[in-house]
Amino acid sequence: MLSDAQRAALKSVLGKSIEFDVPLAPKTSMKVGGPAAAYAEIGGVVNLTAALSQCEQLSVPWSIIGFGSNLLVPDEGYPGLVVRLVGDFTKVTIKGTKVRAGAATPIVSLCREAALAGLAGAEGLVGIPGTIGGAVRMNAGTDVEIGDVIKRVEVLVAGEPLQTFTTPEFSYRRSSLDRRAVVTAAELELTPGDPATVQAELRKRIAKRNATQPLELPNSGSIFRNPPGDHAARLIDAAGCKGWHWGGAEVSDKHANFIVNRGGATCADVLALADRVRAAVKEKFGVELELEVHVLA
Ligand SMILES: Cc1cc2nc3c(=O)[nH]c(=O)nc-3n(C[C@H](O)[C@H](O)[C@H](O)COP(=O)(O)OP(=O)(O)OC[C@H]3O[C@@H](n4cnc5c(N)ncnc54)[C@H](O)[C@@H]3O)c2cc1C
Numbered sequence: 001m002l003s004d005a006q007r008a009a010l011k012s013v014l015g016k017s018i019e020f021d022v023p024l025a026p027k028t029s030m031k032v033g034g035p036a037a038a039y040a041e042i043g044g045v046v047n048l049t050a051a052l053s054q055c056e057q058l059s060v061p062w063s064i065i066g067f068g069s070n071l072l073v074p075d076e077g078y079p080g081l082v083v084r085l086v087g088d089f090t091k092v093t094i095k096g097t098k099v100r101a102g103a104a105t106p107i108v109s110l111c112r113e114a115a116l117a118g119l120a121g122a123e124g125l126v127g128i129p130g131t132i133g134g135a136v137r138m139n140a141g142t143d144v145e146i147g148d149v150i151k152r153v154e155v156l157v158a159g160e161p162l163q164t165f166t167t168p169e170f171s172y173r174r175s176s177l178d179r180r181a182v183v184t185a186a187e188l189e190l191t192p193g194d195p196a197t198v199q200a201e202l203r204k205r206i207a208k209r210n211a212t213q214p215l216e217l218p219n220s221g222s223i224f225r226n227p228p229g230d231h232a233a234r235l236i237d238a239a240g241c242k243g244w245h246w247g248g249a250e251v252s253d254k255h256a257n258f259i260v261n262r263g264g265a266t267c268a269d270v271l272a273l274a275d276r277v278r279a280a281v282k283e284k285f286g287v288e289l290e291l292e293v294h295v296l297a
Pocket of ligand 1: 063065068069071130135173181183184213215220222294
């Protein structure tokens, strides 16, 4: 883990905003996993730049998390600094059809603000329980992906002194962002729409999610990516895996591509169950499912 010298050097940069040996499970939607050796909530670009530079100089691993809604934390925890963006990174500004959202903005807030301003195009993102930064990294979406409406992204690359603009390439649940790039804000281009119509669409989509997803138990959304031309949920259901469990982890009866934490699950439980499901689908259909959820590393 971190040496005393590394702790002191990080503290000299981050002051009171750094804590050590912080449990990460409560900061994720699946609620599994161990502690971060160091954890900081950072509210501005100056401190973020300093923290990442310090990590690079000290060879301390670092990682960025949003709302942890697509993230599994290993049971042994994370050996370096975990950063969550707050403060300045939650601001949304709208000018005409352009929306600039800080990376820590909840996706739902962006959707609501756009609707109130009479802007359409982001409705497909509503109900995705993450931040804009996490959504850009994952190219989160449904029938509409965030990459479809992104104009450009502001990033800070660890070890570099200034933020830059980039327009990543997006593909299904992936972006071409460099691993060392932290999204600090995103600019979206939306289209004029009727506020009442857009709001009605948001309500309809949220109701559909409530009816089809096991939101009453901790989960990470879809565990597997959909294979080309098919749906992971259909394959898992047809392979008879619904209701399978391993330790505290269970394949949801409501949505087969969700693994839920029934209480006391570990990260190892979730991954072992995912392995069993993957093997069953491979055996029955010859299709190799790929994890959608990220494992913090
Ligand atoms: C109930 C439920 C429903 C879901 N439905 C959907 C859905 O319909 N569609 C969909 O696509 N996803 C869905 N998800 C998954 C998840 O909400 C999205 O992937 C979301 O975009 C993740 O955002 P986050 O802020 O929680 O990121 P995290 O889970 O915290 O992180 C995910 C990845 O993004 C990286 N990251 C986070 N912030 C930044 C940043 N600022 N800069 C660079 N990298 C960053 C992390 O390092 C990590 O690799 C669902 C999840 C749940 C729990």
